[in-house]
């Protein structure tokens with residue numbers, strides 16, 4: 074009971090930060106800022122592509138400023154007249170992941186990205202931040218925005234849409250849009266069935282089961298010219314709606330979409346906050362990037378549902394991977410001298426800031442916690458996680474952010490973090 078009360082107190086602090094009044098600064102639709110995110114292993118640049126107006130705003134009208142400190146990137150909108158932040162969000166990108174690859178040591182590369190925010194009523198400024206070596210957000214680019222400019226491209230719908238799950242007003246819901254990848258015109262029924270299976274899987278696991286009413290799920294029927302998916306390592310290329318590919322960064326199972334603007338063009342047909350791409354393949358794999366998009370195999374015979382849940386954990390709030398990887402690339406993902414911002418990983422550099430985790434930790438449990446039968450179902454601080462076996466710690470011996478076989482649930486820390494974040498999103 075004591076733990077529950079403490080948890081309630083923490084949820085309170087997350088949502089108590091000063092927010093701005095929606096109607097004073099925004100119209101009830103979306104503005105999108107398109108840009109190229111470019112550079113190499115050590116440099117990072119932003120190049121403006123254009124502005125778009127999308128018909129719906131599905132986000133909260135109260136939690137406008139981001140109080141969570143999640144993400145490797147952050148953008149904010151500043152009202153020019155008052156000089157104050159009126160919207161901000163943390164997120165992660167494929168470009169930043171690519172920066173850790175060997176290719177980025179010798180190649181300059183650009184990825185198409187876009188951020189969305191409620192449509193401003195007055196001139197404003199957009200600012201992009203990245204984390205520096207100390208883990209602090211540092212301004213990388215800024216630009217003025219005139220919301221009345223005739224250069225703001227108006228979205229023209231091209232595809233049919235349908236509701237998969239509807240529970241009410243988007244501003245008080247987590248709104249997921251499901252997009253089809255590699256379903257040909259003849260495969261609409263197969264995609265519709267996959268959408269239903271996606272919803273079923275989502276709500277089969279805690280804490281989503283009890284939070285079901287907090288979700289809307291909608292789909293856009295954007296058929297592909299060809300059926301199936303692109304797998305470069307097997308010399309298989311397909312003409313598809315989302316232009317996804319496996320073999321990202323030479324990892325067999327890593328499926329991604331390089332052009333995020335293309336996904337947003339499809340997603341904007343419905344009110345949405347989170348994009349999830351259902352991939353017409355049995356091949357095990359997928360990917361999920363915080364507040365960016367998620368994608369995975371919709372027809373894997375063994376693990377389709379668990380892959381959804383795992384990747385959506387990354388997408389929704391950037392939950393970290395609790396497993397140990399095998400490659401040199403894995404070693405470079407986290408700086409062990411910094412406390413990671415992910416709520417379910419720690420380097421013990423500043424475990425104090427992991428409030429949800431500490432609230433669930435029994436005082437008798439040793440830190441680090443041995444992987445022993447005695448602590449089997451205990452929240453602890455177990456060494457091994459964030460792709461490495463040493464120096465990064467996870468909260469539980471088993472969790473869906475770690476492995477699937479024989480595991481049916483998120484660990485208590487991931488569950489608490491998801492609940493608290495959904496509370497923030499649905500205000």
Ligand SMILES: [Zn+2]
Pocket residue numbers: 395417468469472473474483484485486487488
């Ligand atoms: Zn976990």
